[in-house]
Amino acid sequence: MNSDSDLQIAGDILEVQHLLQPAREHPSTVAEFAGLARSIAADRTQWTPLVRYDTTTRWYHRLRTGPGYEIWLLSWVPGQGSGLHDHGPSSGVLTVLEGRLTERTERTTRALDAGAQRVFAPGYAHDVVNDSLEPAVSLHIYYPGLTEMPMHAAQCAPTTADAVPA
Numbered sequence: 001m002n003s004d005s006d007l008q009i010a011g012d013i014l015e016v017q018h019l020l021q022p023a024r025e026h027p028s029t030v031a032e033f034a035g036l037a038r039s040i041a042a043d044r045t046q047w048t049p050l051v052r053y054d055t056t057t058r059w060y061h062r063l064r065t066g067p068g069y070e071i072w073l074l075s076w077v078p079g080q081g082s083g084l085h086d087h088g089p090s091s092g093v094l095t096v097l098e099g100r101l102t103e104r105t106e107r108t109t110r111a112l113d114a115g116a117q118r119v120f121a122p123g124y125a126h127d128v129v130n131d132s133l134e135p136a137v138s139l140h141i142y143y144p145g146l147t148e149m150p151m152h153a154a155q156c157a158p159t160t161a162d163a164v165p166a
Contacts, residue, residue: 026066026067027066027069027143030091030093030119033069033093033119033141033143034093034095034117034119036071036141037071037093037095037117037139037141038095038117040063040071040095040139041095041097041115041139046063047063047073047097047137047139050063050073051073051075051137052075053075053077053135054075054077055077057080058074058075058076058080058082059074059075060072060073060074060075061073061074063139065145068143068144068145069141069142069143069144069145070141070142070145070146071139071140071141072139072140072141072142072146073097073137073138073139073140074137074138074139074140075135075136075137076099076101076128076129076130076135076136076137076138077130077135078130078131078132078133078134078135079129079130079131080129080130081127081128081129081130082126082127082128082129083127083151084104084125084126084127084151084152084153085125085126085127085149085150085151085152086122086123086124086125086126086149086150086152087120087122087124087142087146087148087149088122088123088146088147088148088149088150089122089144089147089148090122090142090143090144090145090146090147091119091120091121091122091142091143092119092120092140092141092142092143093117093118093119093120093140093141094112094117094118094120094128094138094139094140095115095116095117095138095139095140096112096113096114096115096116096117096136096137096138097114097137097138097139098114098135098136098137099114099130099132099134099135099136099137100112100113100114100130100131100132100134100136101128101129101130101131101136101138102128102129102130102131103118103126103127103128104126104127104128104129105124105125105126105127106125125152
């Protein structure tokens with residue numbers, strides 16, 4: 001199966017409003033995980049006091065765990081990136097809390113402003129980078145919890161006028 005998964009072929013689930021369910025304490029569907037991420041994003045008191053910025057490496061903090069999933073908070077100073085990787089057997093939701101991140105895959109480049117969400121299936125390969133001049137903060141939910149993050153050598157889509165905006 002291609003790493004750009006059925007979610008991309010079918011469209012962006014986050015654009016179909018009736019699929020966006022309110023957050024449950026312990027989500028079990030993609031829409032519920034996306035809702036949980038949005039509810040955490042909306043309650044800045046849960047995450048703002050925890051954020052740190054590190055110029056030598058990306059800072060991360062496990063915010064919470066639940067039955068089979070975990071939630072991570074990451075900060076990105078300008079120029080920091082993840083490198084092209086996937087999340088092994090884990091699916092996930094990436095939500096930009098502050099600032100702007102760029103997501104690159106082999107097919108496209110997307111600008112992700114605060115509030116943007118990306119949903120991905122196991123094996124989805126991407127590179128996330130802070131190309132802006134301001135720090136950024138993101139929230140990541142993985143189900144099952146993140147056990148591996150294989151790095152890839154392949155090139156991502158270049159940042160050009162052909163890039164698809166978020």
